[in-house]
Amino acid sequence: MNVPNEVKHSPARKIDIARGFGKARSSYESASRLQRVTGDAMLEKLKNRVGADGLSGCVLDLGCGTGWFTRKLAEAGHDVSLTGMDLSAGMIRHASVCGIPGVAWVVADAEAIPLPDKSCDLIFSNLMIQWCAGPQRVLRECRRVLRPGGRIMLSTLLEGTLNELAKAWQKADPDHNHINRFESEAGFRNTVLKELAGAKIETRTLRLAYTSPLALAAELKQLGASYKGEGKRRTVTAPGRARAMCQHYPRESDGGIMASYEAAWVYWVCDGAED
Ligand SMILES: C[S@@+](CC[C@H](N)C(=O)[O-])C[C@H]1O[C@@H](n2cnc3c(N)ncnc32)[C@H](O)[C@@H]1O
Numbered sequence: 606m607n608v609p610n611e612v613k614h615s616p617a618r619k620i621d622i623a624r625g626f627g628k629a630r631s632s633y634e635s636a637s638r639l640q641r642v643t644g645d646a647m648l649e650k651l652k653n654r655v656g657a658d659g660l661s662g663c664v665l666d667l668g669c670g671t672g673w674f675t676r677k678l679a680e681a682g683h684d685v686s687l688t689g690m691d692l693s694a695g696m697i698r699h700a701s702v703c704g705i706p707g708v709a710w711v712v713a714d715a716e717a718i719p720l721p722d723k724s725c726d727l728i729f730s731n732l733m734i735q736w737c738a739g740p741q742r743v744l745r746e747c748r749r750v751l752r753p754g755g756r757i758m759l760s761t762l763l764e765g766t767l768n769e770l771a772k773a774w775q776k777a778d779p780d781h782n783h784i785n786r787f788e789s790e791a792g793f794r795n796t797v798l799k800e801l802a803g804a805k806i807e808t809r810t811l812r813l814a815y816t817s818p819l820a821l822a823a824e825l826k827q828l829g830a831s832y833k834g835e836g837k838r839r840t841v842t843a844p845g846r847a848r849a850m851c852q853h854y855p856r857e858s859d860g861g862i863m864a865s866y867e868a869a870w871v872y873w874v875c876d877g878a879e880d
Contacts, residue, residue, distance in 0.1 A: 618834070619692060619714065622692060622693075623692045623693040623694065623695075624693075624695075625829045625830070626670065626691075626692070626693040626695065626829035626830075627693040627695020627696060627829070628695065628829060629826070629827060629829025629830075630671060630693075630695045630696050630698070630699035630829075631699070632827040633696075633827065633828055633829060634671055635827065636827035637670075637673065637828060638813060638824075639732070639811065639813060639866055640670075640673070640731060640828075641673075642811060642868075643732055643760040643811075643868050643870070644673070644674045644731040644732075644760065646870060647729065647731065647759075647760060647870060648674070648677055648678075648681065650758065650872065651681065651729075651758060654756070655681070655682075659681060659682050659683045659684075660678065660681045660682030660683075660685055660727065661684040661685060661726070662685065662725075662726030662755075663685075663686045663688070663724060663726050663752075664678055664682070664685050664686065664687050664688070664725070664726060664727045664729065665688045665690060665718075665720070665725045665727070665728045665750070666678060666687065666689045666690065666729050666731075667690055667715050667718070667728055667729070667730035667733060667743075667747070667759075668691055668692070668715055668730050668731070668732070668733020668734070668736070669690060669691050669700060670691060670693075671696060671699050671700050671703070672689050672699075672700030672701075672705070672708075672710075674729060674731055675687060675689040675700065675708060676703060676705055678727075678729060679705045679708070686707070686709075687705070687707065687708045687709070688708070688709045688710075688711055688720070689701075689709070689710050689711070690710075690711045690712075690713050690715070690718070691711075691712065692713070692715070692736075693712070693829075694712045697711070697712050715730070715733060715734070715737060715746065716737055716738075716742040716746060717746065718746045718747075718749075718750050720750045721750070722749050722750060723749075723750070723751065723752045723753070724750055724752065725750045725751050725752060725755055726751075726752055726754075726755045726756070727755060727757075727758070728747050728750070728755070728756070728757045728758070728759070729758050729759070730743075730758070730759040731759070731760050732760055732761065732762065733759075733761075734759060734761045735761045735762045735763075735787060735788070739788065739796065740761070740788065740793060740796050740800075741796050741800060744796065744797065744800035744801060745800060748800060748875065751875040752875065753875055753876040754874065754875060754876065755874070755875045756872075756873070756874050756875070757801065757804075757871065757872070757873045757874075757875075758870070758871070758872055759870070759871045760870045760871075761868075761871075762787055762866055762867060762868060762869070763787050763788055763789065763790050763793055763808070763867040763868075763869050764787045764788060764789045764790065764867065765787070765810075765865065765867040766865065766866050766867045767784050767865070767866070768865055769854060769855055769862070769863070769864060769865060770783070770784060770818065770822075770854065771783070771784040772853070773818065773850045773853035773854040774850050776849070776850075776853040777846050777847075777849035777850040777852075777853055778846045782834055783850075785830075785834055786834060790808060790867070790869070793806075793869060794806055797871055803873070804871050804872065804873040805871070805872040805873070806869060806870070806871055807870045807872075808868065808869045808870075809868050810866070810868070811865070811866045811868050812863045812864065812865050812866070813863065813864050813866070814857070814861055814863055815862050815863075815864060816860075816862075817851065817861070817862060818850060818851045818854040818862055819851060821862065821864050822847075
C-alpha cells in the first residue's frame with residue numbers, strides 16, 4: 606500500500622507504545638476518565654442508530670485496550686461476533702480474562718488489520734488512532750475490512766491536546782519533548798474526508814480537573830500514555846525540572862489545574878451517505 610504523505614513509525618516506537626500500555630494494564634481503567642467520555646459519546650450514538658433491535662453482526666474494537674468498551678459493545682447487542690484487537694499483548698492478555706464469552710482477542714497493528722476484506726459491520730475505535738503515525742493507513746485498513754453498509758465510529762485527540770502541560774515543559778526543559786505530537790484539525794479533516802468520503806467529523810474541547818500537574822502526569826503514567834516520541838529524555842527527569850514544570854503550569858483559583866483535550870469523533874457509513 607502506498608501512503609506517500611505519512612511517515613511510518615519505526616518498529617521500535619511501536620514496541621515502546623505496546624510495552625507502555627502493557628505495563629499499565631492493571632492501572633488503566635482507574636485512570637481512563639477521558640476515554641470514558643469519548644467512548645460513551647460513541648456508544649450513545651450507536652444505541653440511537655441501532656435502536657431497539659440492538660447491535661448485530663461482526664464488530665471490531667480496534668485498539669481495545671483492557672476491553673472496557675468491548676464489554677459495552679457486547680452488552681449493546683444480541684447477535685454480535687466481537688473481535689478485540691490491540692497492539693499490546695499485555696492489554697490483550699488482561700482483556701481476555703474479563704469474562705465476555707466468545708470474543709476473539711487479537712494482538713495486531715491497526716495499520717495492518719489481519720482480517721479479510723469486507724468482513725466487519727462495525728469498527729469502533731476509541732482514542733487509539735492518535736498513537737499511529739497518522740490516520741491514513743488506519744482509515745484505509747478500516748475501509749478495506751468494512752462491509753458495504755458497515756459503520757466506522759472512532760475518536761481521537763488533535764493538536765492543542767495537553768497544551769498547558771506542553772507549554773509548562775517547554776519552559777522547564779526546552780531541549781526535550783515531553784508531550785506526544787497530535788495531528789492538526791485541518792490535516793485530520795483533510796485525510797478523513799479523502800479516505801472516508803462524506804464522513805461526519807465532530808470536535809469538542811474537553812477539560813479535566815486535576816489537583817496538580819503531578820497528578821496529571823501520574824494519570825498519564827497510569828494510562829500507559831507517557832510520551833514515546835523522538836527527543837524524549839533517555840534518563841529520568843530530574844526533580845528540579847519537574848518542580849519547574851509545576852511552577853509554569855497555570856493554576857485555577859482553588860490551586861488545582863485543568864488539562865485540555867481536543868477531541869474529535871468520526872462517523873462514517875461505508876458506501877452510504879453521511880451518517
Ligand atoms: C488510550 S488506549 C484506548 C483503549 C480503549 N480503546 C479504551 O477506550 O479504553 C489506546 C490503545 O491503543 C492501542 N494501540 C496503540 N497503537 C496501536 C496500533 N497501531 N494498533 C492497535 N492498537 C494500538 C494501545 O496499545 C492502547 O491499548
